[in-house]
Amino acid sequence: MTMEEHPKNEQPQDSQHNQRNPEPENPKQVSRRKFLRNIGLIGAGAAAAAAALYSGDIFEKTKKKGGKKSVLLTQDNKLVEVDSLEIKALEKSPEQQMQLRGREGIPGRRWIWVIDLSKCRNARQCISACQAAHHLRPDQFHINTLQMQENPHTPSFHMPKPCQHCDNPPCVAVCPVDATFKRPDGPVLIDNERCIGCRFCIAACPYSARMLNWSKPKFDEQDKDLPYNIELNIPQRIGTITKCLMSSDRLREDKLPYCVSACPNGVYYFGDENEDAVTNGTTKETVRLSTLLSENGAYQLLPELGTKPRVYYLPPKNRLFPFEPSKDAEPKKT
Amino acid sequence: MDENNTALNKITEDLTYHIRITRGFKIWMGFLIIGLCICLYAYTLQLRYGLSVAGIRDYVSWGLYISNFVFFVATSLIGMLISGVLSLTGIKWITPVARIAEIIAVAFAAIAGLVIIMDMGRPDRLTNVFIYGRFQSPILWDVTVVTTYFVLSALLLFLTLISDIAWVHKKTDHLPGWVKKSYSVLSLNWTNTPEKNRIIRRCVRILLILIIPCALAIHTVTSWLFAMTTRAGWDSTLFGPYFVTGAFVSGGSAVIIAMYFFQKNYKLQNYITNRHFNNMGKLLVLVMLVYLYFNINEFLVPAYKLKTAEAINLHDLFSGRFALMFWAVQIGGLILPIILMLFRKMRAPLPMLIIALAIFIGSWFKRYIIVIPVQEHPYLPIQYVPYNFKVYTPTLTEIAITLSSFFLALIIITMLSKFFPVVPIRETAVERGLIEEEE
Numbered sequence: 001m002t003m004e005e006h007p008k009n010e011q012p013q014d015s016q017h018n019q020r021n022p023e024p025e026n027p028k029q030v031s032r033r034k035f036l037r038n039i040g041l042i043g044a045g046a047a048a049a050a051a052a053l054y055s056g057d058i059f060e061k062t063k064k065k066g067g068k069k070s071v072l073l074t075q076d077n078k079l080v081e082v083d084s085l086e087i088k089a090l091e092k093s094p095e096q097q098m099q100l101r102g103r104e105g106i107p108g109r110r111w112i113w114v115i116d117l118s119k120c121r122n123a124r125q126c127i128s129a130c131q132a133a134h135h136l137r138p139d140q141f142h143i144n145t146l147q148m149q150e151n152p153h154t155p156s157f158h159m160p161k162p163c164q165h166c167d168n169p170p171c172v173a174v175c176p177v178d179a180t181f182k183r184p185d186g187p188v189l190i191d192n193e194r195c196i197g198c199r200f201c202i203a204a205c206p207y208s209a210r211m212l213n214w215s216k217p218k219f220d221e222q223d224k225d226l227p228y229n230i231e232l233n234i235p236q237r238i239g240t241i242t243k244c245l246m247s248s249d250r251l252r253e254d255k256l257p258y259c260v261s262a263c264p265n266g267v268y269y270f271g272d273e274n275e276d277a278v279t280n281g282t283t284k285e286t287v288r289l290s291t292l293l294s295e296n297g298a299y300q301l302l303p304e305l306g307t308k309p310r311v312y313y314l315p316p317k318n319r320l321f322p323f324e325p326s327k328d329a330e331p332k333k334t
Numbered sequence: 335m336d337e338n339n340t341a342l343n344k345i346t347e348d349l350t351y352h353i354r355i356t357r358g359f360k361i362w363m364g365f366l367i368i369g370l371c372i373c374l375y376a377y378t379l380q381l382r383y384g385l386s387v388a389g390i391r392d393y394v395s396w397g398l399y400i401s402n403f404v405f406f407v408a409t410s411l412i413g414m415l416i417s418g419v420l421s422l423t424g425i426k427w428i429t430p431v432a433r434i435a436e437i438i439a440v441a442f443a444a445i446a447g448l449v450i451i452m453d454m455g456r457p458d459r460l461t462n463v464f465i466y467g468r469f470q471s472p473i474l475w476d477v478t479v480v481t482t483y484f485v486l487s488a489l490l491l492f493l494t495l496i497s498d499i500a501w502v503h504k505k506t507d508h509l510p511g512w513v514k515k516s517y518s519v520l521s522l523n524w525t526n527t528p529e530k531n532r533i534i535r536r537c538v539r540i541l542l543i544l545i546i547p548c549a550l551a552i553h554t555v556t557s558w559l560f561a562m563t564t565r566a567g568w569d570s571t572l573f574g575p576y577f578v579t580g581a582f583v584s585g586g587s588a589v590i591i592a593m594y595f596f597q598k599n600y601k602l603q604n605y606i607t608n609r610h611f612n613n614m615g616k617l618l619v620l621v622m623l624v625y626l627y628f629n630i631n632e633f634l635v636p637a638y639k640l641k642t643a644e645a646i647n648l649h650d651l652f653s654g655r656f657a658l659m660f661w662a663v664q665i666g667g668l669i670l671p672i673i674l675m676l677f678r679k680m681r682a683p684l685p686m687l688i689i690a691l692a693i694f695i696g697s698w699f700k701r702y703i704i705v706i707p708v709q710e711h712p713y714l715p716i717q718y719v720p721y722n723f724k725v726y727t728p729t730l731t732e733i734a735i736t737l738s739s740f741f742l743a744l745i746i747i748t749m750l751s752k753f754f755p756v757v758p759i760r761e762t763a764v765e766r767g768l769i770e771e772e773e
Contacts, residue, residue, distance in 0.1 A: 139719050140392075146717050161714060170564060176473035177459075177466040196462050197385070197455015200473055202395040204563045208712045212395065212455055215386035238384045239455030302713055305564045329717040331724040 095227045099191070102230030102248070105183035110273035111246055112186070114292055115160055117316035119267045120145060122158040122326055129262030134242070135219040135234055140211055142244035143259050147329045156323045157316035160267060162259065163188060163209040163244035164301060164309035171201035171210060180241065186273075186310050187246035191230055195240040202241070206305050210243045256281050342768045349755045349762065350505045352600035359752060366745050373738030376731045377452065385455050387731040393716050394709040394726035398736045399453035400559075401705040405584065405698050406446035406739065407480065407556045408577065412585025413439025413487050414549030415621075418542050427613050429765055430605045430757040434592050436491040437756075438585065441746035443484040443552075449739045450476075472558045479551045486548055490541045491750075492520075493534055497760045500524045513753070531771070553578045560704070566643030567708035576628040582621035583668075584697030590614050590690035592747070594683055596756050605757045608682060615681035618693070622672050629664065646711045655725075656707050659699055667696015 068084040092100070122145050130142050143162040149155070169188050172180055179195040182188050190210075202210045216238050217223070223235035231248035247257030255261070260268040260281030271278030271289060279286045292298070296314040303309070380387045390397040416435035420428045451457050467474050503517040524530060557577035560568035570576070593614065597606040636644040637652075651660045671689045674680045680689065706726055716724045728736075763769045 139723070141718070144718055146715050148715070174471050174473070174562065176468060176471040176477075177462045178468050179462075179466075194459070194462055194466060195456065196459045198453070198473060199395040199455065200471065200559070202392065203560075203565070203709070206564045206713050208393060208714050208716070211392040212385065214391065215384045307564075326718075331716060331719055331721040333721050 093227075098227065098229050098231070099193075101252075102189060102191075103181065103183070105185035105187075105248075106251060107185075108274065109185040109251075111165075111251060111310065112271060112273040112278065112289060113162070113165070113246070113311045114269035114278055114289070114298065114314065115311060116267050116269070116296075116314040117157050117159055118314065118319050119265045120158040120160055120316075121265055121321055122147075122324065123264050125262045125264055126160060126259035126268070129258045130244075133247070133258040134232065134245075135217065135223060135236055136242070137218050140213075140242065142242070147325060155316065156325065157319075158323075159313070160259075161207065161209070161301075162311065163246075164207050164307065164311045165244075165246055167308035167310060168306060170204040170206070170305075170307060174200045174204045176200065180243075183248075185251075187248050188243070189230060189245055189248060190233060190241050190243050192233060192237045192240035192242065193228055193230075195237075197239040197241070199241070206302055206307065207309075210241055212241055213238050338768055341766070342763055345763055345766070345768070346501055346505055346759055348602070348604065349757050349759045350502050352596075352602075352751075352756070353502060353506055353753060354508060355752075358599070359748075363745070363748060366741050366748065370738055370741040370745065373734045373741060376734035377738065379731055380452075380735060381457070387729060388735075389722065389727050389729045389732055391723040391726075392719070393712060393723055394706060396453070396705055396709065397726055398702070398728045398732050399449060401701040402698075402736050402739060403446055403449040403453065404556055404577070404701045404705065406442045406449055406743070407552055408581035408697070408701070409585045409588050410439045410442035410446060410483070410487070411549050411553055411578065411581035412589055413490075414545050415582050415585065416589065417490065418546045418549065422539075422542050422546075426765065427610065429761050430602070431589060431593065431610055431614065432761075433491070433494065433756060433758055434596065434751075435585070435589050436487060436494070437747055437750045438588050438592060439487040440484070440491050440750070441743045442585075442588075443480060443487055444746060445739050445743045447480055447484065448742065452735055452739070472555060472562050475555045476552070476559065479548060479555055483545070483548045483552045486541055486545045490538065490545060493538050493541065494758060494761075495754055496520075496522055496524050496534060497526070497531070498755050498758060500526075501759050502755060550578060553581050560708075565708050565712070566641070567647040567711075570632065572628060572632050576625075576632055579621060579625040579628050580697065580700065583618070583625050584694060586614065586618045586621055587690040587693035587697065590618070590686050591694060592751075594687040594690075596751060597683065600751075600756060602757055605762065611683045611686045612678070612681040615675045615686055615689075618690075619672055619675045622668060622675075622693075626668055626672065629668065643711070643713060647708055650707050650711065651703065655710075656703060660703055663696045663699045663703060667693055667700065 069081050070084050070087060072080055072082055072087075074080055124145060126143055127141060127145065130136070131138065131140065134142060136142065143160055145158045145160045148157055148159045165186055165188050167182070169180075169182050172182050172188060175181075176198060177194055177196055179192070180188060180190045180201055197212060199212060202212065213236055217236035219235070220238070226235050228235060229249060231245060231252065233242055233245055236242055247255075247259070250257055256270050256279065257268075260270045263281050266280050266282040268281040269278035269287065269289075269292065270281060271286070273289065276289045277286050278289045278292060292314075293312055298312040298314050300309045300312060376387075388397060388399070390399075413435045416428055417432040421432060451460060454460065463474070463477060467477075469475075499517050499521040503514060503521055506514065506517070554574040554577065557573035561570055561573035563569065590611065593606050593610065596602055633648070633651075637648050640648070650656050671693050674685070674689055679685070710724070710726065760769065764771045
């Protein structure tokens with residue numbers, strides 16, 4: 001809106017307002033006096049307003065003269081010069097902003113995850129922290145600790161299993177609508193506003209890392225008015241996929257994932273591959289990623305499938321505690 | 335000349351005889367519609383409460399719906415084999431069977447598209463497939479080729495019907511006015527001129543050629559929904575041809591079942607004869623032998639090596655939870671029918687009906703065996719979840735929703751076969767030398 005329009009806009013409003021003053025009891029006599037008084041008031045008001053606007057306008061103009069020019073690149077790849085004062089951020093709804101940044105990721109980062117199996121005692125606090133953060137039911141596991149045993153002669157151990165956030169994700173390849181996608185900074189996310197619930201990604205995932213909201217989500221009523229946060233996948237929606245998101249919302253705040261911070265036993269290291277540094281979620285100790293991996297004989301899950309996971313495991317050696325099997329692990333008929 | 339006309343009249347009378355609304359038709363349609371309504375009620379439950387009304391969960395996430403989808407796509411392929419391959423190679427005896435195969439192809443292809451929607455967690459977002467469609471996904475390939483195949487099959491059915499509809503229009507004064515009017519619209523003012531016949535013949539020929547690669551594509555792509563994953567049991571390079579040959583088995587049996595009912599109910603004994611059952615039996619033996627060969631490859635090769643993940647799956651099929659179903663399907667639905675149909679006596683109509691029913695049911699369960707057991711054995715263990723996550727059992731609602739697809743297919747088949755001649759009039763007349771058809 002230009003400044004010159006202001007007086008024009010305000011004057012008629014003013015006069016209308018004054019003319020709508022209370023109706024006089026004796027219209028003929030009072031009206032002339034009132035009319036004159038009103039004219040005076042309008043005139044004075046208009047003059048004052050015009051003066052104020054004029055001085056404001058002068059002030060803006062002088063300010064503009066001192067404004068800096070910026071060189072910008074347009075969408076069709078042209079360099080243009082624009083006065084800095086004219087640059088305005090495009091108005092986007094919180095949903096749109098969250099969608100946009102959720103798909104773009106955090107520039108310059110390559111998130112990586114190291115899970116030390118020698119420390120996992122199946123405390124399952126990672127699981128409850130995750131389920132609380134993502135409003136999941138008890139049988140929905142973005143992360144789960146599985147009881148593993150390669151063969152009868154090798155030891156059993158507990159293995160936390162989040163989504164492996166593969167660099168060659170089979171789930172992303174098969175998604176017909178680009179609802180699940182691989183972000184440049186590592187995580188594989190899911191857009192539950194786009195998901196059609198075909199479950200091809202569940203069929204394609206060799207790590208059983210994905211699940212569907214088969215019925216109404218746990219907090220369907222409470223969450224329904226929240227703007228959709230793609231990095232947290234809340235509100236959860238019926239008939240759509242939900243999965244581990246590497247706590248992308250926490251990464252944006254420079255915090256460790258929910259499960260990583262919740263672990264009482266120092267199982268998780270999380271960090272940035274580009275910095276070659278990972279931080280232990282329990283001790284908050286930061287170590288060099290390459291050293292941690294090479295010194296401990298790190299491995300990946302099902303590497304022969306070519307999925308290129310972003311999660312590394314350190315083997316369960318030199319454990320300071322015995323393996324305690326959980327009676328809840330095996331699904332039982334009720 | 336007069337003799338010719340009488341014979342032609344007789345054929346037209348015979349082949350349009352069934353185009354009348356009988357009591358039996360009303361009862362049958364009533365049954366189908368009531369059944370469909372009950373099943374659709376089950377679907378409204380699914381729309382309201384989500385896919386949780388079905389037995390599928392996070393591990394076995396594709397259940398009855400997907401295996402039923404595969405079955406429907408498979409059965410629709412028979413249209414391509416009979417009217418495409420066989421008629422292009424100039425095999426004459428298929429004339430009265432070709433349209434039955436086409437009707438089955440159209441009905442099953444149309445319903446396959448609906449069955450896949452029944453499986454969607456968010457059917458309200460179907461349009462997303464077109465708005466955001468990514469061509470890397472086999473689902474997009476499937477949507478593309480199944481719709482193409484449906485359109486080609488429907489066109490093929492319609493083009494070969496045009497001349498017949500014009501005949502029917504003259505012969506069916508007993509039908510209500512609006513039906514007659516529909517006939518005259520559908521016949522597109524066809525008149526028996528050499529020019530028009532030539533155009534139709536040429537179009538049909540083009541369609542017959544196009545439909546072959548398209549039909550191969552639909553079932554190959556459907557098999558790729560599984561083969562494109564890394565799951566042991568699905569991760570097979572054989573899946574494309576394995577599915578395609580299996581498709582001819584289920585489709586062939588469907589055609590025989592339909593032939594039997596049309597022959598008996600529509601009084602077509604002079605047109606669909608024992609010879610046709612005999613020949614269809616031989617054709618079925620041929621495709622089943624090819625399918626048996628693919629089965630041996632599909633199961634013997636991994637069973638010889640017994641790689642860990644494959645072994646778990648095979649164990650479940652050969653001697654575990656699915657053993658009964660597996661051997662019933664392989665022996666009762668494949669090996670035994672092949673042996674029986676080698677005997678001429680068994681290729682008579684009634685034995686063929688019984689054998690075809692066994693094959694048809696076996697083919698349905700074969701898809702169940704391909705789709706479900708593999709998912710019960712993912713690479714990583716299934717733990718800390720309720721028991722029904724680990725072992726899939728279809729729910730009643732799910733079975734009802736699945737049944738609705740059969741009701742729908744039967745309604746389409748019944749309507750098409752009721753209001754149009756099941757055996758082509760014109761082609762039969764040409765075959766018997768009553769109409770001259772220049773090449």
